[in-house]
Amino acid sequence: MVGGLEGARDGIAPLSPSGDADRIQPGFVKDPAQEALAAKMKSGTFQLFLNFGEPLKDSNGDGIPDLSIANATQEPGLSGFALADVTLTLHLGAKGPFFTGIHDINLFSRVDADRGLATFVVPFEQLLSSLTPAERSAMDQGDGTGRLFLWAVSRLYGDRDRVPDTNDGGEPSVRTEVREFGFPLADLSTTPSLDYGDVRIGRHVDGPLTLCNHGARPVEITQIRLPDSTLTVPLQSPFTVPALGQFQLPLRYSPTAHARISGNLTVETALSELNAKISITGRGVAPILQVTPTSLDFGSVPVGFSSEGRQFAIGNVGDAYLDATWELIDPTLQFSFGGYIPPSGPHPFELYPGESDEVRLTFTPAGIGPMEGTFRIVSDDDRAPQVDVRLSGQGTPAEPRIYVTFVDPIQNVPIGGEGSSVLHIQNWGSALLEVGSVVSSSPLFSTSLSRSSIPSKEWADLVVTYHPVVWGLETTTLTIPSNDPTNPTVTRMVSGQAFEPPPEIHVSPVLLDFGTLHQGSSATLSFDVSNTGAGPLRLTANSPLLTSACNAQTDLSLPATLLPGGTLTAQVTLTADIDKSFCFILFYTNAPGTPYVTMELRATILSPVLYLTTDSLSFPETRIGSSSTVLLKVYNDGQEPLIISRATYLNSPFSLATALPFTVSPYTSGDLPFKFSPTAEGGWGAAVILRTNDLRQRDVPLYLYGFAFSPPPSVKPLILGN
Template identity: 25%
Template sequence: MPVITLTGIGFAPGISLSSTILIFADQLVGTTSAPQTVALNNGSGTSLAITSIVTSGDFAQTNTCGSSVASGGGCTISVTFKPTARGTRTGAIIITDSGSGSPRTITLTGTGAAPVVTLVPLSLSFTGNQTVGTTSMPLPVTLTNSGNATLTITSIVASLNFSTSNCGNSLAAGASCTISVIFTPTMPGLLTGMVTITDNAADSPQIVNLTGNAIEIGPAVMLSPLSLTFDGQPLGSISAPKTVTLTNTGNAALTITRIDPSGDFTRTDNCGGSVPKGASCTINVSFAPKAIGTRAGAIIITDNAGGSPHVINLIGTGTPSGPALSLSSTSLDFGSQPVGTTSVAKVVTLTNNGTSTLAITSIGNGGDYAPPTNTCGGSVAAGASCTISVTFTPTATGTRNGAIIIADTAPGAPHAIALTGIGTDFSITPPPGSTNTATISAGQTATFTMTIAPSGGFNDTITTGCSGAPPGGACSVSPSAFTLNTTTKITITVTTTARSNAVPVSGPQGVPPHVAPRLDLPWLLWLLAVTSLGSLAMFGRKRASLAFGMTMLLALLCLGCAGGAGAPAPVGPTAGTPPGNYAPIVTASTSNGFSHSSPLSLTVK
């Protein structure tokens, strides 16, 4: 009968750990290992409160336990190892909780790994005398990686007069290699040097010190000093000479073929065509700068000694003689600027570093840049400064280049300040397939869609608005504000008000509207006057008074009837949006006033 073998990890009732010991493999010092995990299981039947989980040594932990573990639940503790030194490293995790057996301990151990460089010997001395220009037999240096990690070798470099072979790019733990060092002197005398080894060991770089003695067969050249430095020298002038001594330290006469200066330097010498053994001569060097700033050159000596040609390195600084112009900046970048708007001015300081007045003929410009303003006038005194200001008004999108050209009397004229900026813009148009026209009846709403598209890298906050709504209507835009850095759709809504015809007010149901005769006050006064005069003429004063009273009563009754007995006058038409063609305008603008508008066409029937 087949047998199936099963294995697993059982957790006894209570609180348990899947492991109480973690062992980490070798880990490079200063680096962090992959995590190992321990499971904590709560089989106690009650919730387990976690007070603390603490690590020690070169170890760290994270966990999913939180402040408690429910009955029947569990959590994991992840542990990493970051050794601070080579060799065995130990530590522990201490878990303090509310269960029996607390605190619980997980023992931790790991090995810190690091390469260690051992050099034998630490110095080399080439015995005997080595002829200048010839190569010695190699001397070995053994490099051993006595650590417990691979040694990575970056470079093995020898100094002047010495050279080496190398050990490759890496050396396994416990392995060795041989560095071969040879001595090839370029001059006579006791010479010293070193081999420098750069690697990933803690004490990198390591040094092997070198010495060797060189002799010359035939002539030998020794120069003192090997280089000259000249302080600031005005243009058009020549410095006092500086001296180099050439000594023939060999055992035969030195034949000199040429002594040539280069750069802004001149020389005189008393060496002639040859220098006897043990003798010396002098070379005098002067500096005559042809331009302002650092000037380099050399004296090149061609002879029959080893190492020919021999070189004396020269350096000097040319300073102004007369006016000299310097600028605080030779280029200005205005960044992004909306087309047709003007930037904030940028300023460059011009200084006359020379010894006499600088005359300025003109300061001009080109491109999308305003003619510069300046405080320089026609001249700038020696040691004085002035400012040049310029603004940028792009005429198109994209990069816009220009320059300020300064015509003056200083060396290097004309001088230029490079100008650059980027023109940006945006447009408002109907999207493809849409129109900016609409026809509606009064009381209806028209909706338009437009797109606002940036160009030239435009990126700014846009505020939208609408004006020119028809009478009795309104116009709005959504969204009303946003950052424009990509093509964005906006919706314009135009509302109108419906119109209505006149409506008469009816009387009681079934009874046509009644309009009473209207009696005006002037008519009544005329009636009273006529009645009074007629009564007086016909009936005398007594009867005339009675007639006047009757007339007044009749007038009052008529006014009362006219004011309240009739129906109200008919109501006129509602004043809605009149028919016609309207042109609302949608506008998009930035906070600094840069804006574009686009008209809409609306017909109201």
């Protein structure tokens, strides 16, 4: 059971009470959980709350517990602050009946100007003695412990007063008769800061700016200096904050631009030491609706057709959330989302800052003439709360549209007979399609149209008949005229092939053996392709017929057709090249069982093959006037003699020590000697080109290096005389 006294804020230095906390009787336990909010100063009223062991009641919902002491009158002579008659209201809840009594209590106050304090004294002993035994008994009822603790707790001054009472027949033991509670003469505190956050431009937010006077005398506010023109206060200076009271100003922030405010609001008083600064922050924000473009012209569209899509973008380029609705206003239902017509009325949507969306519409005219609609956007953008996108289009008379299908070739038609295929001519337009006379470019193909007038969304059959007279594939071009203004003439290719008995192929020889050839020499052979079947033989091939891996040519020209009993003779010329000897001919046929024919070209190519172990020679140091010789090992890995016939760029002091030509027999080697005969000292070098009969290595580079030195001078002996 706790009572308490508390001011509007903590942190004021305590005034020592007249009693001693150490004199509290043992057994009175300090319970921090019971130290609820104990006292408040509000509108110049001092309130003392007593709590009897349970949460305080608030029967009228004014935020003040029912048990309180409040001043009733003002007494002159205390600079505007005094307490006289006191009203005591007790609401004990489950502890006892509701009780109200008015008691005159000796209450006095004083002002200590030197200490800057105003003091009032509450005589608790007299307060308790004014209760009747019945009232005291009612207060003890239901306590359960046989004790009643009246705690007058002052968080403001850091001490607590406890007056114990018992219901055991003994008299109350009053340990603390008087307590003094002091207040400064002048003490002003304010809301430390106000952050308005994001506030919509064109609107306002009132911030709770509270001025609290914890002193015993009123504080005069001489001026409030605002850090920004978007801030206003609904009160002219000067004004007064009453003693032990508070004053709340609805500081209004009304942003007018996309900008941030940050600064200090200064509260100036008659006493400069009481001046206060309050940090003010906030940002003006607003959505900005952007629609581009604001008109869509769908052009001319025939009745029954839909236009291509046209789109516009809806974006929020502001810095606040955009809340909006869209509505497609089109009583004749000619504008749609690609054929989808939404329900009438507005439809909500939202856009975050920086977000955008695209709207794509089509136009399907219901009649002839100019047509209009509106796409309306209503949003909370105060700058442009409604944006209309104008929709327009021109309806023109209905038109037909032609489409002709494609067909596969007409096949296996006997010569002298006929075969047919069907093309469909479709009208996907909105008017009657009139088809004219169909023309065939080949007399072997005839046509027949089921009907020339085709209603909208229907089709007609175009029968094409092939009358073959010879074997082979025949093609015709059909020209189909109509009254489609966008495609008045349509052409289609149709092919036909007569029934053909199977051919039979015979190739002789399949292997072309050119025998033995010297490298670079050529030889020519021929082969025959015969058709011994009853139908035409068709020959095809890839291009080129001979690949780059073979040094050969042929006069065989494909594709070609051989009638029954026919023979085709072709020649092949092979030029011997040891590096291009992978030779074959591949072609395809329509003969059953022989889809392709592969012919091999074979030859034995004779050629020398040069191999050197090095591409440079280094001579030993050679004295001027003498010479040295180095041998070049030359290998012939081929079947023909290797001949080195010339050495180009071989200049003094380098030379060959043997005459050319230099010959190396097949599958042997030889030593080609080079000589170095220097005439001056120093380093020498040469790049020589050796010409050979190896067609793969006609010119072979060889690098020569040598160093020459002078002989030492001769010494004549010295003869000494007697």
